[in-house]
Structure formats: structure tokens, C-alpha cells
Amino acid sequence: MTCTGCETKLQRTLGAVASVSNLKTSLVLARAEFDLDTKCGSVADVLKHLDRTTEFKCERVEQLGSTIDIIAPNEAPDFVKQPWPEGVTDITVLGKNTARIAYEPEVVGARDLVERGWNEPLKLAPLQPDPSIAAGNNHLRNMGYMTLISILLTVPVLVLAWAPLPEKEIQYNSASLALATVVQVVIAGPFYPKALKALVFSRVIEMDLLIVLSTSAAYVFSVVSFGYLVAGTPLSTGSFFETSTLLVTLIMVGRFVAALARQKAVESIAIHSLQPTTAVLIGEPGEADREVDARLLQFGDTFRVVPESRIPTDGTVLSGFSEVDESTITGESRPVEKHAGSAVIAGTINGSGTLIVRLTRLPGANTIDMIAEMVDEAKLSKPKLQHLADRVASYFVPVIVALTIVTFVVWIAVGVAVRHQSGAESAIQAITYAITVLIVSCPCAIGLAVPMVIVIATGVGAERGVIFKTAQSLEVAYRTTHVVLDKTGTLTEGKLSVVAVDFYGNDKTAAASLLLGLVHNIKHPVSIAVAAHLRLQGISPTAVNNIKTLPGLGVQGTAPSGLLRAGNARWLGLTSDSRTQQSSPSQPHTLLCFTISDTLTATVTMTDTLRPTTPSAIAALRRRNITVHVLSGDDEPAVRAVTDALAIPPALVRARCTPADKQAYVAGLVNAHTLRPVVMFCGDGTNDAPALAAATVGVAVVDSASDGTGAGGNVSVTTAEIASSAADVVLMRPDLEGVVAAVELSRRAVRRIAFNFAWSFVYNLFAVLLAAGVFVNVRIPPQFAGLGELVSVLPVVVAAVALRWERA
Structure with missing residues (x-):
């Protein structure tokens, strides 16, 4: 696919198939996805229909799970x-x-x-390589061969036309006619059925039609001129074969270079390339370790990660100590310490130590694959700017055809009335101008202006741990006016440590055992901290039935001793109890209350620490005139201690929030003004799902290295849950800097899109004016008009790829 006309043709053709729905297409990826009603048709029927109506060569990409x-x-x-x-x-x-x-x-x-x-x-x-990349390489290889053949056939024609050779005009022109005919039939021939089928089946006038009209006009004119030469009455312009052959060749060179640049850009952000191909499998007792293909790993396997090697798939460290570079997945520039119990991520790079790891996710279903799937989803989605580009491009070719006709008529009139030329001479001159106008204009730059940037930007974001699930979120994030943040795990480390446990009863051991039985399987930061502390005290859990978590409130269950509840004081109706009051207002803590049959049995006091990067990230948001809000389910003193340290005004802070409270707050911001501000909410993707959905841009935070057994603000959220959540953006590490990165990447991407639109407009305006002869003494020779594709598309591609070269 070369321009937006190709994509329009594909959409209209597939849209006409009754069994196809929910169609998504991508110009840059040359890919279509859709739902198929197998009662109405099969995949084979769709491929046959596409082949008959579009001349596209299609390949089915199968993903059958494992x-x-x-x-x-x-x-x-x-x-x-x-x-x-x-x-x-x-x-x-x-x-x-x-x-x-x-x-x-x-x-x-x-x-x-x-x-x-x-x-x-x-x-x-x-x-096998990635199917999309493999298909692109095949297309590029075939186009390269055709371009090379065209060059080899064109060079002799140019020599015969421009070299100071002995005068054997008819013989030289005969050889040129033969070579030009081969170029027109073999090289330019495939454009004819494409253009005609697009016109007939899809009702699209696309770039291929301009190529057909211009190259055909140049070739036919050359043949007519040759006929006059053989008849002994040569035209004043002589033969024209170098024009038609050079035109076709330069078009092929331009398309090849543009396709090469697009393919390299797509390959540069291929997430799957991070997946190692081998793993060192630890053998059974008495067996030696052996290196196996990573595809042969299976559940239950334990593998060795040697120093300075990539980790083959997600797993949990059983033994060993090392530092792992996770920047390729999470964007974390500093190496992360790994020890027994730590989770490791596929594709990350081990440091100087050796790790023994038990597999938790198979290659093909690990973090790399999840990220690649979400990035592909964004590439196939379309922002509103793309619809604008499509609308402009839909008028482009008809307007150029109209300008060509105007140019032809005007130059005939100028030749006859102003320059006093004969009708034949005026027509010859008018044809050369018309041919140049037809071919020098190029809608490809307009078609690539948006999708090229989206492909590169989503890839760059993924490399930095910021995954845009939709192109729309990338388009609007830079206009963010309000950022609403959860506290635990985003502003703070989310690694709660227990300061004190106070029991109010005679049998403290039994109460502790019941509390552990209630919370030990709950993957919430508070529950994890309490469970870890009680286990260190040697407490064993008592069986608790009917355990149920209540988002924003706590957890409850039943035991022979009665109804067990653990949560905040407000939910349990204990706010007036002196035992639940903050003991030291200057050092606020998070308090968990535990009741048996509505009787306060224990309180657990915990503390959290602010993330080192939080103050600088908040400052960066303020420099962009973004208002920062904080919502938290924690008690007021604990929340205010954090927000006061960050100088966030009390009016923008809410404590003791339930998920419904957060949703209502975010919805209120979104609908507060007629101009509809852009509100970004940053939460954990499960309890905060309503607020994520209510925000203009929902940002889900996930600690991709968590195995759910350690502390962390969002350890209850797996990467798979995040992928299917209400979020528009996913941060692969719980760090507020990711929000700043998302806003900044959006800003730079939209700037690139704006530049691409401006360049496309400026190029086509001046190219058409030059080609039409508006500047009289300065014009584009018709044989060099084919360079237009190269000149117009390359800046668009370079502008998009430059996102990868910029300072992070």
C-alpha cells in the first residue's frame, strides 16, 4: 500500500462484503483486521474478493494461541x-x-x-519472522527487482537520447521504442489493472490513475512522434521516449525508497525482536543443563540466566542475585536488583550475577507479547487527524486531474494567442506541461502524515514503558489540563511497612491468626503488608470462608467466631473510637481496623514513603500548566501529609474515596466547563476502572515486574488485566514520570503530524505551480516529474523517525 487511496480502496472493498464487520486498516503496516461472520462467508471468500477487486496480494496472519x-x-x-x-x-x-x-x-x-x-x-x-515484517520485506524485495530492471532498461534510452552519437536517428529511436515498450508493459503495466479496478469496484480515483494517465500520455506521444519521424515529417520536439521511461523509473525509485524507509521504521519499533531465541534449561537431578530453543519452554521449567544475557521469558527468581536492566520494557533507566522471590521480565538484560528462574509465562504469552499486542492495537486505530487527512486526500486526485485539464487548455491558448505558434506546436507544449502536473503531485505524503507518526510514536512510547492503547489517546494527551492521581503506588512507593499492631482482647494469637486468614490471599498493598508482618511473627492463618473484597473499603469473611472485617475506620463505623485516632499528626500513618462480629479486635498502623521522582514529575506537570489533583481511599491525615509535601492545595485533594467517589469527581471535571477540559486519570486499572472510563485519557499503572507476592502499589493488577481494562494508556512501571512522558510524547507526535501536513501542502502547491509553468522561466521537465514521490515522502518519513533520535 503506497498512499491513502490504497487504504480507501481496501476499506471500501472489504466494507462491501456482507460477512465483514468492525474493520480496521493500516496504511503503514499494510494490514487489515475485521470480524468475520462465518455463516455468510469464509476467509478464502474474502481473499478471493480482494484479489478480484483490488489487485492486492493478501496473506492471512494466523494467531492460534500456543x-x-x-x-x-x-x-x-x-x-x-x-x-x-x-x-x-x-x-x-x-x-x-x-x-x-x-x-x-x-x-x-x-x-x-x-x-x-x-x-x-x-x-x-x-x-519465522513477524508476519507483517516478513510480508513487507517480500514486497520490498519484489519492488527492488522491478526498480532495478526499470533502471537497466532506461539507461540505454537516456544514452541514445542525450549522448553525442553519430546521426542514425531512426535506428536509435527504434531501439528506444523497443526498450520503452518493455518498460511501459512490464514495469508500468501493473498500475493499469490497479487503477481501473479501484475506479470500477471502489469508485476511488487514486495515485495509480495519475501514473497511468501521465506515463501513457508520454509513451503514446513518443510513439506518435516516432511515426512522424519515420514518415519523414518529424515534429519539432523530436522523439520523447526518454521522458516516458525516465518517468516510470523515477516513480519506481521514489516508491522503493519510500517503502524502504517505511519498512525500516516499522522494523525499528518491532517489540517482538526483544524476545531471545534460546534458554539454558536446568536439567533434572543427575542431568546437565542444556541450551534449548526458547519455543520449547513449558510450565514447570526452571532456567538459568547467565550474566549479560537477555531473560527468555517472564518468571520468578528462585535463587541468585543480580541487577537487571529493564529499560527496554519499563523505561526504568537504573538497573533493578533481583533476588529470590523477585519477578523478571522477558527481554530484559541481566547484569553480572547468575539467576535461577522458574517460568511463569510462556514465550508467546509473556509481557513482550502483551505489549506488542497493545501497540499493534494503537497502530490500527485512527485519530481524528487521520480522518482529516483522508478527507483531503479523497479530493486530491480529482483536483489534480482538473488542474491538468486547465493547464492543457491554458497552454494551448497561450501558444496560439500569445506566442503565435501553430496548433500542433501548442498542443505538444501543452501536453508536456499537463503530463508534468499529473505526475509531480503526490498524495502519498498526506496519506503517511498521520499513520507514520503514530507507528513510530507508539513504538517509542513502548520502549520507554508508556503504552498507548489507542491512537486517539496519543492525539489528545498533549492537551491535558487536569491530571487526577491515586496516592498509593503512584505518588508513594506503595510498599507499606507495619509500624505497630495493637490487639484488644485476651487471645491475641487467635485474633492474629484470623486476621491473617482473612487477608493472606488478598493482593492489595495493605493486605500484603499485614500478611507479611504476621508471617514474620510466626503466625499461621486460620481458615476463613466467604472472603469478599469491597473496593475502597476493605475485606470481609466468615469464621466460627463470627463475621470478620478488615478495612478503614469509616466503613466499620469506628471513626469516633479513640483507638482509631491518629496518634501522631506530624507522622501520619495508614490504619487498618479489624473487627470480629462488629467488635474492634485489632488495629494495624502502617507507613509509606514518597517516590523519589514524584516531586520532579509534579513540577514538570505544573510547568505545562496542568492542574494536579489527588484522590485516595486512605484517611485524611495520611493523604494530607503527602499532598502538603508536594504543595498540592487542599481544595484539589480528596481522602477516603470509594471507586464511585473517584468516578464522580473525574466526571465532574470533564463536564465542568463548556470547553470540555482534557482530564487524565491515573489509577490501577481494577478498583479505579470507573474513573479510568470517565476520564478523557485513562492511565493504568502496572508494576510489570511484580509476581503478586511482594509489595507494590498495583501488584493486584496483572499485565493481561491491564491490557483489557478501561485504560487508554498503560505505564509499565508505577512511576509518575510516565505520565509526564505520555504528555510530552503526545506533544512531539502532534508537532510532527502538523509539520507533515504543512510540508505536504507546501510541496504540492509549489510542485504543481512549477509543473504548470506558472513561473514561465522556471519549470520542472516532464521526465524528472517522477522524483516528486521521493521529494514529498522522504521528509514525512524522516520527521516521524526523528522521534526515535530525540533526547528522552
Whole structure:
């Protein structure tokens, strides 16, 4: 796909298929996604329809969950007919000797399947590159061959036209005619069915039609001129074959260079490239470690991560100590210490130590894949600016055709009335101007102005731990006027430490055991801190039934001794009890109250610390004239201690907030003014889902390195839950700097889009004026008009790619 006309053609063609719905397309990725009603048609029917109506060569990209590609011991069709081992759900033939096996990883592991699933061990097929990138490389290779052939055929024509050779005009022009005919049929020939099918089936007048009209006019004019030469009455302009051949060649060169730049840009932000291909598997007792293909890892495996190597997949450290560079996934520039119990992320780089890691997520379903899926989702979505570009581009080609006709008529009139030329001479001159106008204009820059920036910006954001799930969020984030923040885990570390536990009863051990039984499986920062503290005291949990968490309030359950509740004092009706009052207002704490049958049995006092980066991040938001609000479920003194330290006015702070309170507050900000301010809410993606949905831009924070067993503001949220949450943006580490990065990246991306639009307008305006001869003494020769594609598209691509080169 080369320009927005291609995408419009694809959308209209697929939109006409009754079985297709929820269509998404991407010009830069050359990709379409849609829902298919299999009762009305099959994928094969859709591909056949596309081939008939568009000339696009389509390839189906299959994602069947857990799959593995193997080389069959015999021919693949015969292999499929054999009995399938338990856990195998499907086998697809990929080639004569290769097949793709889909399986349930909870039932059978990839390594067991390959080594022992059949009568003999199977061999893995070579690792296939990302399908989108592979398809782009194939297209680029084919275009490169065609461009090279066009150059080889054009050079002799140019030599025969421009070199000081002996006068054998008819012989030289005969050779030029033969070469130009090959170029027109073989190289330019594919443009004809594309342009005609777009016109007939999709009712789209696209760039290919301009190429067809201009190159055909130049070629036919050259043939006519040659006919006059053979007849002994040569035209004043002579033959024209170098114009048609050079025109086609420069168009091919421009498209090849533009396609190469787009492909390199897409490859540069390919998240899957971070996935290592091998892993060091720790052998069973008595067996040596061995290096295996990472695709053969399975649940239950333990692998060794040697110094200075990438971690093959997500896991939990069993033993060892090291520092891991997680900047490629979370954007955290400082190495992170890892020890027993720490979670590690696929694709991150180990430091100088050795780690023994137990696998928690398989390659193909780990953090890298989750990020890649969300980034792809953003690339396929379209901001409002894209709709503007599409609307402009839809009028572009008809306007150029109209200007071509005007140019032709005006120059005939000028030739006859002003320059007193003959009608034939005026027509010849008018044709050269018209051909130049047709081909020098280029809508490709307009079509790429937005999607090229979206592709690069989403990739750059992902590398810095900021994932935009939609293009719309990237488009509007820079206009943020209000940022509403949760306290725990965003402003603070979220690593609560227990200061004191006070019991109010005779049997303190029994009460502690009941409290541990109530909270030990709850992955909330307060519950985690309490459970960790009680375990260190040697307390064992008592079985508690009917455990239920109440977001923003606490947790409750039942035991033989009665109804158990643990939560804030307001929920439990204990705000007037002196035992729940803040003991030291100068050092505010988070307080958990525990009741049995509505009788206060224990209070747990905890403290949290401010994140080191929070003050600088708040200052950066203020410099952008963004108002910062804080909402928290904690008690007033604990919240005010943090907000006072950050100089956030009390009027912008709310304590003891339930999820409904947060939603109402955010909705009130969004609807407070006629101008509809842009409100960004930053929360954890589960309890804060209503507020995330109410905000203009919802930001979900996740500690991607958490395994749910350690402390952290958002440890209860898995990356998979975040991916499907109400959030528009995902921060891969719980740090407020990610909010600043999201706003800044949005600002830079929109600036690039604005530059691209401006450049497209300026280029096309001056190119058409020069081509039409408005400046009389300065014009673009028709044979060089094909450079227009290169000149117009490259600045757009470079402007987008420059996002990767800028200072973070």
C-alpha cells in the first residue's frame, strides 16, 4: 500500500462484503483486521474478493494461541493424518514438510510434544519472522527487482537520447521504442489493472490513475512522434521516449525508497525482536543443563540466566542475585536488583550475577507479547487527524486531474494567442506541461502524515514503558489540563511497612491468626503488608470462608467466631473510637481496623514513603500548566501529609474515596466547563476502572515486574488485566514520570503530524505551480516529474523517525 487511496480502496472493498464487520486498516503496516461472520462467508471468500477487486496480494496472519512450527518426518499432509497426542487442538500444513501445531500448554508442554508426542522426535522449523515484517520485506524485495530492471532498461534510452552519437536517428529511436515498450508493459503495466479496478469496484480515483494517465500520455506521444519521424515529417520536439521511461523509473525509485524507509521504521519499533531465541534449561537431578530453543519452554521449567544475557521469558527468581536492566520494557533507566522471590521480565538484560528462574509465562504469552499486542492495537486505530487527512486526500486526485485539464487548455491558448505558434506546436507544449502536473503531485505524503507518526510514536512510547492503547489517546494527551492521581503506588512507593499492631482482647494469637486468614490471599498493598508482618511473627492463618473484597473499603469473611472485617475506620463505623485516632499528626500513618462480629479486635498502623521522582514529575506537570489533583481511599491525615509535601492545595485533594467517589469527581471535571477540559486519570486499572472510563485519557499503572507476592502499589493488577481494562494508556512501571512522558510524547507526535501536513501542502502547491509553468522561466521537465514521490515522502518519513533520535 503506497498512499491513502490504497487504504480507501481496501476499506471500501472489504466494507462491501456482507460477512465483514468492525474493520480496521493500516496504511503503514499494510494490514487489515475485521470480524468475520462465518455463516455468510469464509476467509478464502474474502481473499478471493480482494484479489478480484483490488489487485492486492493478501496473506492471512494466523494467531492460534500456543503454536509451534515443526518439520514433519514425512510429508506434512500425511503427518496431519496421524493420531494427535492429548492436548493438540489443531495442525495446519504450512508447506510440503512443515506444519504448525496448536496445543493447550496447560495439558501438554511444547518440549514434551516435540520430543515424545509422536513415535519419533520432531525437529523445529526455522524461526519465522513477524508476519507483517516478513510480508513487507517480500514486497520490498519484489519492488527492488522491478526498480532495478526499470533502471537497466532506461539507461540505454537516456544514452541514445542525450549522448553525442553519430546521426542514425531512426535506428536509435527504434531501439528506444523497443526498450520503452518493455518498460511501459512490464514495469508500468501493473498500475493499469490497479487503477481501473479501484475506479470500477471502489469508485476511488487514486495515485495509480495519475501514473497511468501521465506515463501513457508520454509513451503514446513518443510513439506518435516516432511515426512522424519515420514518415519523414518529424515534429519539432523530436522523439520523447526518454521522458516516458525516465518517468516510470523515477516513480519506481521514489516508491522503493519510500517503502524502504517505511519498512525500516516499522522494523525499528518491532517489540517482538526483544524476545531471545534460546534458554539454558536446568536439567533434572543427575542431568546437565542444556541450551534449548526458547519455543520449547513449558510450565514447570526452571532456567538459568547467565550474566549479560537477555531473560527468555517472564518468571520468578528462585535463587541468585543480580541487577537487571529493564529499560527496554519499563523505561526504568537504573538497573533493578533481583533476588529470590523477585519477578523478571522477558527481554530484559541481566547484569553480572547468575539467576535461577522458574517460568511463569510462556514465550508467546509473556509481557513482550502483551505489549506488542497493545501497540499493534494503537497502530490500527485512527485519530481524528487521520480522518482529516483522508478527507483531503479523497479530493486530491480529482483536483489534480482538473488542474491538468486547465493547464492543457491554458497552454494551448497561450501558444496560439500569445506566442503565435501553430496548433500542433501548442498542443505538444501543452501536453508536456499537463503530463508534468499529473505526475509531480503526490498524495502519498498526506496519506503517511498521520499513520507514520503514530507507528513510530507508539513504538517509542513502548520502549520507554508508556503504552498507548489507542491512537486517539496519543492525539489528545498533549492537551491535558487536569491530571487526577491515586496516592498509593503512584505518588508513594506503595510498599507499606507495619509500624505497630495493637490487639484488644485476651487471645491475641487467635485474633492474629484470623486476621491473617482473612487477608493472606488478598493482593492489595495493605493486605500484603499485614500478611507479611504476621508471617514474620510466626503466625499461621486460620481458615476463613466467604472472603469478599469491597473496593475502597476493605475485606470481609466468615469464621466460627463470627463475621470478620478488615478495612478503614469509616466503613466499620469506628471513626469516633479513640483507638482509631491518629496518634501522631506530624507522622501520619495508614490504619487498618479489624473487627470480629462488629467488635474492634485489632488495629494495624502502617507507613509509606514518597517516590523519589514524584516531586520532579509534579513540577514538570505544573510547568505545562496542568492542574494536579489527588484522590485516595486512605484517611485524611495520611493523604494530607503527602499532598502538603508536594504543595498540592487542599481544595484539589480528596481522602477516603470509594471507586464511585473517584468516578464522580473525574466526571465532574470533564463536564465542568463548556470547553470540555482534557482530564487524565491515573489509577490501577481494577478498583479505579470507573474513573479510568470517565476520564478523557485513562492511565493504568502496572508494576510489570511484580509476581503478586511482594509489595507494590498495583501488584493486584496483572499485565493481561491491564491490557483489557478501561485504560487508554498503560505505564509499565508505577512511576509518575510516565505520565509526564505520555504528555510530552503526545506533544512531539502532534508537532510532527502538523509539520507533515504543512510540508505536504507546501510541496504540492509549489510542485504543481512549477509543473504548470506558472513561473514561465522556471519549470520542472516532464521526465524528472517522477522524483516528486521521493521529494514529498522522504521528509514525512524522516520527521516521524526523528522521534526515535530525540533526547528522552
